[in-house]
Amino acid sequence: MLLYRRPRLSFFSFRPGQRLVVPIMCVSVTFIAIADGAITTVALPSIARQFHLTTAALDGVVVVYPVCLAMAIPASAWLVERCGAKRVLLTALVAFLGSSLLCGAAADLTQLVAFRAAQGLSAGVLFPASAALLFATFDSGEQVRISRYMIVPQQIAPAAAPILGGLLVDNLSWRWVFYVNLPVGLPAVLFGVLFLARHQGHRAGRFDLTGLLLSAAALGSLMFGICEGPNRGWSSAAVLTTLVLGAALLAAAVAFELRTTEPLLKLRLFADRLFRDTNLINLVGLVPILGAMYLGPLFLQQAQGRSALESGTSTFPEAFGVLLTVQVAGVLYTRVGPRIIVGCGLAGVSGVLLLFATCDQDTGLWTFRVYMFLLGIAMGGVFMPTTVASLATIARQDLAQASMLNTVVRQTGGALAPAVVTTALVLSTPAAAAATPPVAAYQHAYLVLAAIAAVTSAFAFTLRDAPARAAAGGGTKASNRTPARARSGKESVH
Incomplete structure (x- = not known):
């Protein structure tokens, strides 16, 4: 007598193709990072009230994010080439979510600024890593088609974030504008761990430490000057100093990167x-x-x-x-x-x-x-x-x-x-x-x-x-x- 044995189906045996997995990961990462940048400003008045500060005193909370993001970007390509896109993307996403949690739990302004800096550093790696992964998976013709769907989170996130932020601040507290990253980000991490294929790095060139220091300092200085110029005045000493210093460092970084055989930034x-x-x-x-x-x-x-x-x-x-x-x-x-x-x-x-x-x-x-x-x-x-x-x-x-x-x-x-x-x-x-x-x-x-x-x-x-x-x-x-x-x-x- 033959007995029919029903095959056992396991969730973990399900392996969707990378041409589906990669866009899902990139959409999730893009939505989280863009929404976070747009939602934070809504919470500033509430943060100021809790810490007994003026809204103007919270300028560092806003400025430190793009400054640190710009400083981290130059190292992202080398990390992807050396360690592989999957490892870099998931590590940066975990770091971003962890720093979001710490931002929400910050006890004072100093802690909040420090944790926002950590957010910016991790976001500076997230954007290039997800973009490199997407464009390495699809050719140019496919990129045109996939971009028709990738544009959705890029537009919905900044448009919806202020409305969501207002609801969270009014009905819960300002801390939830940071905590809200977790319900979206944690499933994305789990999805990536389970289904994102291992993307091997290759033997990248030696790490260009001089190029990193010059480019990170240049971008960070310029970003600070650009962000603070309208607030402090373009003629203020701090703005002029950082802009001049940033321009000089940028010129030095360009000259150095064009001469070195293994540049961190392939400006060529x-x-x-x-x-x-x-x-x-x-x-x-x-x-x-x-x-x-x-x-x-x-x-x-x-x-x-x-x-x-x-x-x-x-x-x-x-x-x-x-x-x-x-x-x-x-x-x-x-x-x-x-x-x-x-x-x-x-x-x-x-x-x-x-x-x-x-x-x-x-x-x-x-x-x-x-x-x-x-x-x-x-x-x-x-x-x-x-x-x-x-x-x-x-x-x-x-x-x-x-x-x-x-x-x-x-x-x-x-x-x-x-x-x-x-x-x-x-x-x-x-x-x-x-x-x-x-x-x-x-x-x-x-x-x-x-x-x-x-x-x-x-x-x-x-x-x-x-x-x-x-x-x-x-x-x-x-x-x-x-x-x-x-x-x-x-x-x-x-």
């Missing part, structure tokens, strides 16, 4: 015109885009006297516009190339910013929301095409380095945006009304951003994107890339 990648031009577009183009996102809530709350909730719900439509355009851009990318998409996108950003410049005290919320939606539609033509095109002609063994340099450029552009906006507001505000900029100051700031977007758009139309179109379409010009095809959980990606 910028000799590739497509890589260089797309990064230049990202650096300058992010200023009007992120500047508008920074300026909108200020205008609604300070110039129009709206509530934080009204402000959050009025800037949120931008995310829907981006998500809509990215789907269209993903279809058009291989047909028309990134040059036309990015150029038209930045031209659209400039046009919408001119509409914002017409807003005054009487502008209704729904008018503002329509403008934000239109801004999102224009922005959606910039993010994905520039990122994918920047790596189209980069050799596979240089993907980690290229992703790291992309991150440096984006973080710098992100820091410049509020600095440009705040400076424009200060210069347009009469001394007698310094505490509250008039409506005209906001209109002038929008005009400045519109001009920057217009100039960047003109440059984008000069982009030589034939290699990017060829890579996305599987052409022979992309033959220097050998993308990793992770067909099973046993495959390795450097």
Whole structure:
């Protein structure tokens, strides 16, 4: 007599393919890191009250994060090459979650600043490691398609974070803006441990300690000066000193890295015109885009006297516009190339910013929301095409380095945006009304951003994107890339 024995199914025997696992991990990491940066500012007034400080005294809580993030980025590519993407990504994620827990439990301002610094250091490794993993798993054509979905957390996180932060602070406490990272991050760690394939590092060159010290000090100094310039004044001794010191250290780092045989930063990648031009577009183009996102809530709350909730719900439509355009851009990318998409996108950003410049005290919320939606539609033509095109002609063994340099450029552009906006507001505000900029100051700031977007758009139309179109379409010009095809959980990606 034959007996049928039902096979035993185990959860741990389930092995999803890496082409599913990698995007899930990257989405989780991106959402956590971006949301944390956007949610913290909501809690500052509550933190100030508990520690009996003014909100201005908490400046270090905000500034230390981007400064330490910038300092950690240069080492990320070497770590990925040496230790493998999986190990670096999961270690950095655990460190980020641990420092989030410590931030929530901080007993005083000194502890909070120290733990925020640890958050920034771990985030500086998270972004390049996840990007290198993603771009090593998919080729250029697939990157266009996958970016249509990867853009979701990048847009939802900064739009939803202030609303979530307000709810947490009002109904629980400011500590929960840090604790909230754990319910999302811990499942991501477990998922990565179980299903992310082991990505072997290779024999990286010797560790370039001099390059790390020079580049980290340069980026940290410049980031501090850029972030503090609008608050302390560009002529203040601290700002001028850090900016001059940062520029000198950056020049020294560039000179040293170009001479050494095994540099920590492969700056020679910028000799590739497509890589260089797309990064230049990202650096300058992010200023009007992120500047508008920074300026909108200020205008609604300070110039129009709206509530934080009204402000959050009025800037949120931008995310829907981006998500809509990215789907269209993903279809058009291989047909028309990134040059036309990015150029038209930045031209659209400039046009919408001119509409914002017409807003005054009487502008209704729904008018503002329509403008934000239109801004999102224009922005959606910039993010994905520039990122994918920047790596189209980069050799596979240089993907980690290229992703790291992309991150440096984006973080710098992100820091410049509020600095440009705040400076424009200060210069347009009469001394007698310094505490509250008039409506005209906001209109002038929008005009400045519109001009920057217009100039960047003109440059984008000069982009030589034939290699990017060829890579996305599987052409022979992309033959220097050998993308990793992770067909099973046993495959390795450097």
